[in-house]
Amino acid sequence: MGQRNLDVLLTTEGTYPVEHGGVSTWCEQLLRRVSGVRFQVMTVMANPYLSPRRELPASVTDWIQVPLWGTLDPAENWRRGLAESARRIRLTTPAVVRDTFLPAFSRVVEACWSPEPVDGREFGARLLDLHRLFAAHDYQALMKNRAVWHWYREAVTERFGPRFGLEPNLDDVAQSLSWLYRFLVVVATPVPRTDITHASAAAFCAIPGVLARQMHGVPLLLTEHGVFLREQYAGIGRLALPPFQKRALLGLVQAVARAAYATADVVAPVAAFNTRWEREMGVDPARIRVIYNGIDPDEYRPRPRPQPASPHPPSPVVVSVARIDPAKDLSTLLQAAALVGRDRPDCRFVVYGSVSAPDHYEELLALRADLGLQERFVFAGHRDDAAAVYAEGDVVVLSSISEGFPYSVVEAMMCERPVVATDVGGVPEAVGSAGVLVRPRDPEAMAAAILRLIADPAGAQALGKQGRERAQSLFTAGKFAGQYEALYHELSVRTREGACGDGS
Amino acid sequence: MGPEGAGGVAQVIARLREMGAVPLDAWHVAALLEMEGWSDEDARRLDYPDLFALARAAYSEAVRAVDRTFVPARPARTLLRRLATDAWRFLRGVMFAMPMVISGWASLAVGLSLWAYAGFDVPEATGIAIAVLASFLATGGFTQAMSRRGLFLISLRQTALARRTALQFVAAGILWAAVAGIGLGLVLMLVPVLRWETIRMALLYYPYLCLIWLFLGLLYMLQREFTFTAVVAAGIGVVYLLVHSPLLAGLPVHTAVLIAHAVGLTWCAAMSGALALWFFARRAHGEAPESGGRRISEHWPSVIIQVYPFFLYGLFYFAFLFTDRVLAWSVPGLSPQALWFTGRYESGMTWASLALLLPMGVVEVGIHRFVGLLFREQPGVVLAARSPDLGRRVIRLWRRLQTGVIAAGALAVLLTELLMHLLVRTGTLYVAPLLDPVSGWVFGWAAVGYVLLAGGLLNVLMLFITNQPWPAVRATVTALAVSLAVGFVASRFWYRCFAATGCTPDTLLRYPQAAAGLVAGALVFWWLSGRAVRRALDGADYLLYLNA
Helix, strand or coil: CCCCCEEEEEEEECCCCCCCCHHHHHHHHHHHHCCCEEEEEEEEECCCCCCCCCCCCCCEEEEEEEECCCCCCHHHHHCCCHHHHHHHHHHCCHHHHHHHHHHHHHHHHHHHCCCCCCCHHHHHHHHHHHHHHHHHCCHHHHHCCHHHHHHHHHHHHHHHHHHCCCCCEHHHHHHHHHHHHHHCHHHHCCCCCCCEEEECCCCHHHHHHHHHHHHHCCCEEEEECCCHHHHHHHHHHHCCCCHHHHHHHHHHHHHHHHHHHHHCCEEEECCHHHHHHHHHCCCCHHHECCCCCCECCCCCCCCCCCCCCCCCCCCCEEEEECCECHHHCHHHHHHHHHHHHHHCCCCEEEEECCECCHHHHHHHHHHHHHCCCCCCEEECCCCCCHHHHHHCCCEEEECCCCCCCCHHHHHHHHCCCCEEEECCCCHHHHHCCCCEEECCCCHHHHHHHHHHHHHCHHHHHHHHHHHHHHHHHHCEHHHHHHHHHHHHHHHHHHHHCCCCCCCC | CCCCCCCHHHHHHHHHHHHCCCCCCHHHHHHHHHHCCCCHHHHHHCCCCCHHHHHHHHHHHHCCCCCCCCCCCCCCCCHHHHHHHHHHHHHHHHHHHHHHHHHHHHHHHCCECCCCECCCCHHHHHHHHHHHHHHHHHHHHHHHHHHHHHHHHHHCCCHHHHHHHHHHHHHHHHHHHHHHHHHHHHHHHHCCCCCHHHHHHHHHHHHHHHHHHHHHHHHHHCCCHHHHHHHHHHHHHHHHHHHCCHHHCCCCHHHHHHHHHHHHHHHHHHHHHHHHHHHHHHHHCCCCCCCCCCCCCCCHHHHHHHHHHHHHHHHHHHHHHHHHHHHHHCCCCCCCCCCCCCHHHHHHHHHHHHHHHHHHHHHHHHHHHHHHHHHHHCCCCCEHHHCHHHHHHHHHHHHHHHHHHHHHHHHHHHHHHHHHHHHHHHCCCCCHHHHCHHHHHHHHHHHHHHHHHHHHHHHHHHHHHCCCHHHHHHHHHHHHHHHHHHHHHHHHCHHHHHHHHCCCCCCCCCHHHHHHHHHHHHHHHHHHHHHHHHHHHHCHHHHHHHCC
8 A cells, every 4th residue: 555554443342352243243354354454452351361252363463451350459450560560559649549539530420420411521531630640550559549438438428329319328339439440440551552543332442542532632433333322221221230330330331431422533333323322422423424334245145055855845944143142132033933833833943142141041041941942943052154054044033122233134135045133223224125124022023024934935035135235235344344444544644634633 | 012192201101110110311211212112213203303302201201210129139048057057167167277186186196197206306306396387487478378369260260270370379389498498408507506317307397398288278278178187187197007007017117207207298298289189170160261272371460469468477477376386495404406396385285276176167157257247238238328337237246256256265275174184084195284284384375375366367367358468467477576575585584483482494484484475476466456357347338349
């Protein structure tokens, strides 16, 4: 290209490279396909003991792990020498905590739980204050100081609790502060100097970008898959947590998301559907550019269904590629399978995907037993050869209640398989008229759609062909990579020209 | 499913109620509706511009409902189950002190133990005693530090890493013990205060003893108290059987004992190492293997910063435990060389160690009660506005537990006395403390000292569990200093106070009084650690965060 390589910091949260799933697939595509870029990958993850699910591509020069839990002292993450650690501990005197750290910390906490929606820019600036203090001191000695606890306990008792109409107990106080202690590890993590920060969610992993934007004017590109904030509302709402703790967690999550939205130079959702939340959170539509996910048409090419060596016509198979997770609503698929079974008792269902929520998996197994589907409904685990998996199905189904822009739908289309999917998130944008959309949590509608396609192989085949045509014209890896390459260069040129030096 | 017709807000609220959801704000309502398949189109059908507008309208109606649905889960446990758990923990606590008791008792009862033999002459026995002391000092810090880090990693279900880290601690301990051993050897040889027979025995036993402490430390870390005790008991059995077996029959008894000790100690170290590896493997079974080609390794500077107070504690604790013996062995005029081991003193200590068994059982039960009350039962009950209540409740428990430990100690001493009388009356055993004034004095002092020590150990465990090692280190160092000072004065000068009664300096009232140092040190240890616990519990709410 004749140009120097761009350095991009790609930040992820609980996804690439330590878990499978849509975001990880997206990261792989980005890292392997976008040329002229050297990546550093930073992963906010549950603990330091997770391993990459696959080898990192050659374009990745460094993998920075930011484990939130799993350490006795988060300083383990930063692997400093003994002398440096001792120096920091010495510097972190009670006076520093009281006079410098506590005021900065309290501004962050007050912002999280203010009755008004927090100003994202302002919150980003407060995070930068904390980052600078963390950069020079010992994290543990700052955060675990008794004065911090006392201030916080009083603040919860006198202000935050009453604001929510709640009387928090000590567990509420200790839990919520310990979350801050864990999540602020991201703020304390040194940010490598790059040309661009690319965050894969408006979540904690966007914080390094928010900091780099303010410190060095590094442009922040924010890609949104599912809308993090919305997923957290649904997820935290479902947790068996006391009400104060739910509110505390959501307050923090929302403040961080707003800081990400307010700071990002470009917000690039994977589907236009996401822009609703982004606009709701105050993102100027001029900063939003939808970039659809893309896949390799050669890898996902139509293949014939493997034929069993049997004289009878093969019984129909319905395939679903989805993690075992409440968001995928596989219980609706199970119920639909039971309904399909009334007309087509020979129809089999196979779900390919790793278990991300073991408790939920147990519930699904119990439901499967209740419905008497043990023989006809199989949880087959994760498979790396997704392209071959689609070939096994006469129909491919996605039953999610929440989606960004699901790969499994586009992949199935590219493989010429007819798709039945729920009308959520970016699914309609992917499917267009080349598949069947049903309302979420509606087993009857789903079963009816499946039965229709099974009963009409010619129609199903035509729908499959239509799907491949649509995917080939709109959702290829080449197109996806080209759009990001262009965007990276546009952002880097903007930086060089100083067009966004003031962060506006 | 979909919303139809008018009264959108009412529909939303009805749906939320069906879902059992209490919204936290308008966006929560929007998120919940989206997850139910509602879209902007549905909102428009209900005369709202979009779903967010509908959600806002619904939330301002629903806002009066505050989520009070949360009911903390309380595991219902029957009284019987609780008692059974307590009994099991009590036994584990007893087992913790058992190896020391068993090995002391074996030498009293059959004249043989893992490293002791009644037939050794005093210079030789002194050498072994020096080896025991030096090996504890060399390895005590490593075993404590290893436990701290290893238990943390095990709690994270990172067994593979825990095993690796523990073995690295063992390796570092061996290396250090070797360096320290060579240093000790050089000092003993260059400073001519001990006879060669003493030095030779010290250097012979020291490496074996270092190895068994380090490997037994692995079992201790894995909380395998029963295995730990069984390994030591079996080791003593091996020594006994070998000495009395035809295998070594042709050899002089002295040589046979040396060989048997070498085999017994090696057996103990190897067994504890092998069993520890087996327990590690069993624990790792079912955990995700370290796949993905990534072997996670410790960042040692961080680990060192975390564990070094525990290392210091281990070091000073063992120094404190042996101070009185060293003072007793070195009373001027008692011995022909700088240190002179005395079996009479040791038998007093062995009998006194029985006083530790019951209190250690109470300590083990107590520490679980403490953790349960402080971290599990109370935080969800005590309102933040009434935070001092937490401290008051936990302090009340702590007082009860201390009373329990001391009472159990008193009972144990009483039972030991009874046992001694019984044995003497039936003529089963020569019971030194009843028949020999030196042993009698040592037993009296040390029994009191050990009971206080158990009380102090309860405090130290509480401090460790609440992540406050420093007060424990300070208490231990002070106890060491006090034990040294009091023991010194008691063993050298007290007899003068009794001169009028006709007691002479070189009889019963000199070296056994070193054990008074143990009592004074243990009292200080108990009191200082107790004061630290008390202070920490005054602000017990902070401990919830400190440990989160």
